[in-house]
Amino acid sequence: MEEKKKQEPKTEKKTKPEKKDLGVITYNIPTLPGEKKDVLSPLPDSYSPQYVEAAWYSWWEKQGFFKPEYGPNPRGIFMMCIPPPNVTGSLHLGHALTNAIQDCLTRWHRMRGETTLWNPGCDHAGIATQVVVEKKLMRERGLSRHDLGRANFIQEVWKWKNEKGDRIYHQLKKLGSSLDWDRACFTMDPVCVSVHNSVYVFQEAFIRLHEEGVIYRSKRLVNWSCTLNSAISDIEVDKKELIGRTLMPVPGYKEKVEFGVLVSFAYKIEGTVIVATTRIETMLGDTAVAVHPLDPRYQHLKEKKVVHPFCDRTMPIVFDEFVDMNFGTGAVKITPAHDHNDYEVGVRHNLAFINILDENGYLINGTKRFEARNAVLQALKDKGLFKEVKDNPMVVPVCSRSKDIVEPLLKPQWYVDCTDMARQAADAVREGRLKIIPDHHLKTWFNWMDNIRDWCISRQLWWGHRIPAYFITVNDPSVKPGEDTDDKYWVSGRTEEEARDKAAKRFGVSAEKISLRQDEDVLDTWFSSGIFPFSIFGWPNESEDLRVFYPGTLLETGYDILFFWVARMVMMGIKLTGQLPFKEVYLHAVVRDAHGRKMSKSLGNVIDPLDVITGISLEGLHAQLKDSNLDPVETERAEQGQKSDYPNGIPECGTDALRFALCAYTSQGTAGRDINLDVNRILGYRHFCNKLWNAVKFAMKALGDKFVPAEKTQSVADRWILSRLCAAVSSCGTGFEAYDFPSITTAIYNFWLYELCDVYLESVKPVLSQLDGESAMHQEASICRQTLYTCLEVGLRLLSPIMPFVTEELFQRLPRRQPYNSPPSISVTPYPETSEVDRQMEFVMTVVRTIRSLRADYNLTKTRADCECERLQGGHRIWCVAAWPK
Numbered sequence: 003m004e005e006k007k008k009q010e011p012k013t014e015k016k017t018k019p020e021k022k023d024l025g026v027i028t029y030n031i032p033t034l035p036g037e038k039k040d041v042l043s044p045l046p047d048s049y050s051p052q053y054v055e056a057a058w059y060s061w062w063e064k065q066g067f068f069k070p071e072y073g074p075n076p077r078g079i080f081m082m083c084i085p086p087p088n089v090t091g092s093l094h095l096g097h098a099l100t101n102a103i104q105d106c107l108t109r110w111h112r113m114r115g116e117t118t119l120w121n122p123g124c125d126h127a128g129i130a131t132q133v134v135v136e137k138k139l140m141r142e143r144g145l146s147r148h149d150l151g152r153a154n155f156i157q158e159v160w161k162w163k164n165e166k167g168d169r170i171y172h173q174l175k176k177l178g179s180s181l182d183w184d185r186a187c188f189t190m191d192p193v194c195v196s197v198h199n200s201v202y203v204f205q206e207a208f209i210r211l212h213e214e215g216v217i218y219r220s221k222r223l224v225n226w227s228c229t230l231n232s233a234i235s236d237i238e239v240d241k242k243e244l245i246g247r248t249l250m251p252v253p254g255y256k257e258k259v260e261f262g263v264l265v266s267f268a269y270k271i272e273g274t275v276i277v278a279t280t281r282i283e284t285m286l287g288d289t290a291v292a293v294h295p296l297d298p299r300y301q302h303l304k305e306k307k308v309v310h311p312f313c314d315r316t317m318p319i320v321f322d323e324f325v326d327m328n329f330g331t332g333a334v335k336i337t338p339a340h341d342h343n344d345y346e347v348g349v350r351h352n353l354a355f356i357n358i359l360d361e362n363g364y365l366i367n368g369t370k371r372f373e374a375r376n377a378v379l380q381a382l383k384d385k386g387l388f389k390e391v392k393d394n395p396m397v398v399p400v401c402s403r404s405k406d407i408v409e410p411l412l413k414p415q416w417y418v419d420c421t422d423m424a425r426q427a428a429d430a431v432r433e434g435r436l437k438i439i440p441d442h443h444l445k446t447w448f449n450w451m452d453n454i455r456d457w458c459i460s461r462q463l464w465w466g467h468r469i470p471a472y473f474i475t476v477n478d479p480s481v482k483p484g485e486d487t488d489d490k491y492w493v494s495g496r497t498e499e500e501a502r503d504k505a506a507k508r509f510g511v512s513a514e515k516i517s518l519r520q521d522e523d524v525l526d527t528w529f530s531s532g533i534f535p536f537s538i539f540g541w542p543n544e545s546e547d548l549r550v551f552y553p554g555t556l557l558e559t560g561y562d563i564l565f566f567w568v569a570r571m572v573m574m575g576i577k578l579t580g581q582l583p584f585k586e587v588y589l590h591a592v593v594r595d596a597h598g599r600k601m602s603k604s605l606g607n608v609i610d611p612l613d614v615i616t617g618i619s620l621e622g623l624h625a626q627l628k629d630s631n632l633d634p635v636e637t638e639r640a641e642q643g644q645k646s647d648y649p650n651g652i653p654e655c656g657t658d659a660l661r662f663a664l665c666a667y668t669s670q671g672t673a674g675r676d677i678n679l680d681v682n683r684i685l686g687y688r689h690f691c692n693k694l695w696n697a698v699k700f701a702m703k704a705l706g707d708k709f710v711p712a713e714k715t716q717s718v719a720d721r722w723i724l725s726r727l728c729a730a731v732s733s734c735g736t737g738f739e740a741y742d743f744p745s746i747t748t749a750i751y752n753f754w755l756y757e758l759c760d761v762y763l764e765s766v767k768p769v770l771s772q773l774d775g776e777s778a779m780h781q782e783a784s785i786c787r788q789t790l791y792t793c794l795e796v797g798l799r800l801l802s803p804i805m806p807f808v809t810e811e812l813f814q815r816l817p818r819r820q821p822y823n824s825p826p827s828i829s830v831t832p833y834p835e836t837s838e839v840d841r842q843m844e845f846v847m848t849v850v851r852t853i854r855s856l857r858a859d860y861n862l863t864k865t866r867a868d869c870e871c872e873r874l875q876g877g878h879r880i881w882c883v884a885a886w887p888k
Contacts, residue, residue: 026654029056036064043812046626049695051656051688055807059175067829068180069114070119070551080111080118081554082584083535085567086189088127089136089167094601095664095679096560096593098177098611102664102804103590103743104558105179109803110738112180119551121538123183124170126163126190128466128527129230129238133403135159135465139618152464159465163190176612178657178806180829183546187538189530190467203537204467204530205496207578212471214492215575216419217459219471221487223345224458226411228363228371229404232462233415234583235526237566239408240279240400246393252372254363255408259372264330264394265379268387269308273299274320276389280396281340282382283375286318286365287358290336292347295751297319297332311385320351339412349504353469356411361462364723371409380632414486415460416523423573424454430582436572439587439741443561450565457570460528466524470494472501475517476509493518521600532570542578554584561589588741590668596647607641609652614681617654620644658805659687665743665804690751691808697759698798698812701790704770711791711819717782720789723762726753727793731834734800750801758793766790791816796834803833 021760027050039057046053070079082104087097089232104120112118132147135158139145147155152207174181211217242250249258266732268274269291277291286419291308293300303319306626310317317403320726325334338348339355348355363371382388399408428451430436431444438444460469473485474491483490493508495501498518506513533541535557539548553575557568568587575583587615594600595607602608606627613623623644627637655663667677733749736742769786795816801811806829825831 026050028202029053033057035060037061039811039814041811045695045699045811045815049688049692051654051658051807052693053174054691054811055657058807058810059178062180062827062829063183063825067827068120070117070182072830075115075117077115078117079550079555080116081121081551082107082119082556082558083121083538083554083558084123085123085532085559086123086187086534087170088130088162089170089188090126090127090130092169092610092612093173093305094593094608095611095614095681096601097173098614098660099590099593099664099668099677100148100176100559101177101179102284102661103588103668105177106661106665106743106803107556107558107738107741107807108180109806109829110833112829113799113831115832119185119354120181121181121185121187121551122174122179122183122186123189123534123538124167125527125531126188126466126806128461128463128524129232129234129403131163132231132463132465135162140163141815147464157463162478173610173612176615176657177774178661180806187526187534189534189537202467203533203541204525205470206542207529207533207574208470208525209494209496210304210578211418215420216423218417218419219414219487219489219492220417220456221412222458223339223342223410224413224415224460225399226361226409226413227401227404227406228361228409229406230401230463231361233411233413233460234401234403234457235458235528235566237563238402240402242398242400242697243395244398245395249406250398250407253404254370255372256842259375259850260405261398262394262396263391266330266389267382268389268570269317269335270311270387271303271306271308271319274387275303275308275333276331277333277335279331280394281375283365283371283378284337284358285335285341285378286374287337287339287356288335289315289338289354289356290317290320290351291333292320292322292325292336293333294325295323296329297325297327299332311387312381318353322347322350340410342410345410353804355412359409359411360413363406392516398469413460415458416471416521418457418459419456420457420573421751423577424451424569426576427451427572429571430572430576436582436584439466439588443564443589444562447569449595450569457526459523459529460523461526462522462526466527467530468495468524469521470501471521472498472505472518473521474505474509475519476511477515477517479510479511481509481511487741528566528570532574533578535571535575536579536677550581552582556586556588557584558590559589560592562592564589570616579638592676594676594678596678598676598678606636607643609681611660613652614655614660614684617652619651620648622652623648623651632814648681653685653688655684655688656691656807658691658808659684659739660746661806662687662690662804666747668743690755691805693759693810694754694801694808697754698794698815700763701794702815705787705791705817709787709791709817711786711817717785719762719765720786723758723793724789726757727796728836729753730800731796732836735833735835738803747804750797750804754797754801757796762793763790766831795819799828799831799834802828802831 025048027046027048029039029052031043033039033056037057038061062068070081084104084334085100086807087093093101108120135155136147139147139150150158171183171186208217225236226232226240227234241545244262246262247260248262250261252259264278264280266276266278266280267285268276275291279285288310293303298318304321306319307316308319309315312884316705320336324347325332336344336347336353337356338353339357340359345355358365360366365371365374369377379388400406401408412814427436428448431438431447438447471492471494473486474493490508493501495504495634498520501518502513502516505516505518510517530537535554536548536552539545539552541548541552557571559568566588568589571583575581592600595609599607610626624641627640629645663686664679666687667679730749730753734746737744737746737749766786769783770790771783794812798809798813798816802813810828813831818824
């Protein structure tokens with residue numbers, strides 16, 4: 003066998019000769035949902051995903067194979083919760099990768115005999131869901147959420163969720179995900195989050211942390227989206243890099259806005275001091291000018307002040323080490339209320355914080371912020387203070403949801419003090435109690451945990467978990483009115499009555515003198531997701547599920563949310579339960595398109611996994627773009643990309659081929675590099691399924707109707723193929739233990755395609771043609787059939803976690819070694835171990851030693867491998883057919 007045959011199939015080489023095989027065959031035998039599929043009728047002539055994938059999933063589910071209560075528990079417990087996908091629409095190939103990996107691991111643990119739970123769930127996705135429903139309302143009825151009011155708008159969101167939200171679960175089932183659906187949990191569902199009566203898990207978590215002082219109220223800068231009218235998290239801010247002057251579209255503006263320039267102007271001070279800025283409009287909120295303490299150009303300005311040109315405000319010159327002496331003139335304007343760096347300078351030097359913008363992005367005088375940019379520039383020119391404008395490389399923060407320019411805005415918000423929790427989370431990894439795989443992510447983990455900032459959990463939305471905190475007004479002249487940022491005047495409670503009682507006790511007055519106003523904001527969705535690993539089991543109640551399944555075993559997700567979700571789950575788990583939520587974290591790479599671009603709805607390059615499974619025409623792909631929220635220019639660009647990438651659409655590949663391809667792409671050896679997934683390559687694995695199908699059909703015909711599995715002594719050829727099977731079993735077991743999925747797919751692919759089909763089956767076809775009888779040839783054929791059965795049965799079990807549908811279809815057609823107590827499905831049969839195959843090849847080492855002895859006796863010096871499949875396995879060399887003694 004040539005080396006090139008060992009490589010993964012190249013699409014262009016594999017697809018062209020086999021395009022005729024891509025016919026569609028459907029399963030038409032009436033089968034009620036949950037009933038077992040007919041396995042007595044003959045197999046179709048060729049593999050067809052539609053035929054193979056029909057009926058099996060509902061049968062698996064009805065039989066309870068996915069429930070941890072199914073079967074014995076000889077080997078412990080495996081528990082993993084799904085990273086809850088957003089309810090906002092459909093999964094893409096990135097989600098498909100996550101679920102392919104997780105389901106492979108789940109099925110492998112289940113086949114090993116462990117009590118296995120993979121818990122499903124869905125995230126309410128506060129901002130994303132609200133944006134989708136708001137756009138739908140405006141498009142269909144011309145209404146905003148403010149036109150409806152909060153209560154009616156929330157009803158609209160629930161209506162949308164109930165109509166559209168189940169699409170994700172449908173996709174997961176089509177992907178073969180073996181989740182225990184009876185435990186499915188939606189983060190806004192009272193069934194999921196109820197503790198007792200009307201108390202919710204998120205309320206319990208907030209109240210406990212607030213009463214302990216871990217959650218507190220503070221007025222600080224936040225990432226503000228003027229379009230959404232809400233603070234947003236860092237993960238919802240896209241950093242757009244500019245190399246110089248760039249005109250960018252901004253929601254609410256007819257003309258594009260200029261970015262990527264540095265504007266210099268002068269402040270008067272016994273002469274002038276020239277400062278430079280990329281956001282000239284914010285100079286209206288300047289309260290100081292800063293220079294570096296060692297900058298020789300400005301030493302004479304100590305204790306000097308400048309005068310604002312548009313008002314009588316005098317501003318100090320402050321000396322601060324944060325200033326870059328090489329940027330601009332080395333003197334910078336300080337706007338503490340509208341810049342994150344300036345905020346820190348303002349705190350250090352006790353500067354005034356002057357807010358010039360409202361929540362909609364308007365100045366106090368009603369001018370829109372980017373219109374004010376031009377007005378301020380002209381006013382500086384009129385006063386003779388303008389100096390120059392020049393290109394300046396910069397990063398512009400853009401809201402990923404609204405595409406608006408993010409503004410730093412000073413707002414009173416709720417924060418989580420993460421210092422102690424982050425230290426414990428970092429220590430858990432340093433001490434080995436929590437393992438992060440691959441370990442090249444450790445640097446990122448420690449960098450975040452050791453330098454963590456407090457977490458803003460307020461979101462100015464209507465859809466989400468409303469913060470259970472109330473502002474207190476005491477109707478008593480002896481009590482001074484409170485400020486919004488004073489924690490003393492905020493109380494949390496499971497109900498308003500509980501909050502009122504707490505407030506009355508705090509201020510020493512009767513409950514009748516207390517007036518409460520609940521905070522309008524909702525919690526950051528990551529807060530709700532952070533408690534997901536234990537909220538799904540009814541925490542803080544001591545439920546049986548919480549006792550058995552928490553802490554979990556593994557958390558598997560993409561590395562891009564290591565901080566935003568994984569770290570917060572670890573911190574919240576430690577703080578609220580006293581335990582780590584899981585023992586290991588496995589992080590896979592992010593899926594990008596074939597050109598290396600991040601999959602994004604705004605780019606129009608998102609591929610629905612169902613379109614890969616069932617196939618879709620180019621016209622169908624175009625139609626999806628027209629139904630999206632892309633503007634016409636982006637739609638046209640995306641259509642051109644689709645024409646280039648999928649000129650004939652996407653062919654039907656099937657679930658098994660998609661899963662196999664995704665696992666084959668996943669490698670730790672790339673040090674976290676992203677995956678550029680060419681959908682067309684998946685087609686090669688559909689052809690692998692067809693090869694598998696034809697091999698089993700041929701083998702079953704060769705076995706015959708009267709075949710009974712047994713253990714018999716084998717020929718050299720039999721022992722060779724069993725040694726290759728043993729090597730594949732070993733590689734797969736090691737691969738699963740190490741989360742090395744490419745080694746698993748490579749071992750299985752090579753065994754089935756190159757060793758079993760290309761070598762063994764071809765070599766034993768003459769033997770298998772012998773009819774049953776008593777002669778030596780007949781006995782040899784009988785032995786060969788036993789070996790062939792072992793290869794088929796063990797080989798299908800090896801492949802089952804990755805390709806559950808085709809392996810179930812073929813496995814059900816095979817006879818059983820123990821027909822009366824055999825498991826009903828391949829999904830609950832034992833996963834192969836090397837000891838199982840070793841029993842079938844007890845004389846292999848004798849054969850190997852005989853070959854070596856013959857070489858020595860006849861002085862046959864071996865100068866090179868007899869063929870490319872010679873391998874070193876377990877310290878022994880095993881040769882393929884080309885090396886057998888003639």
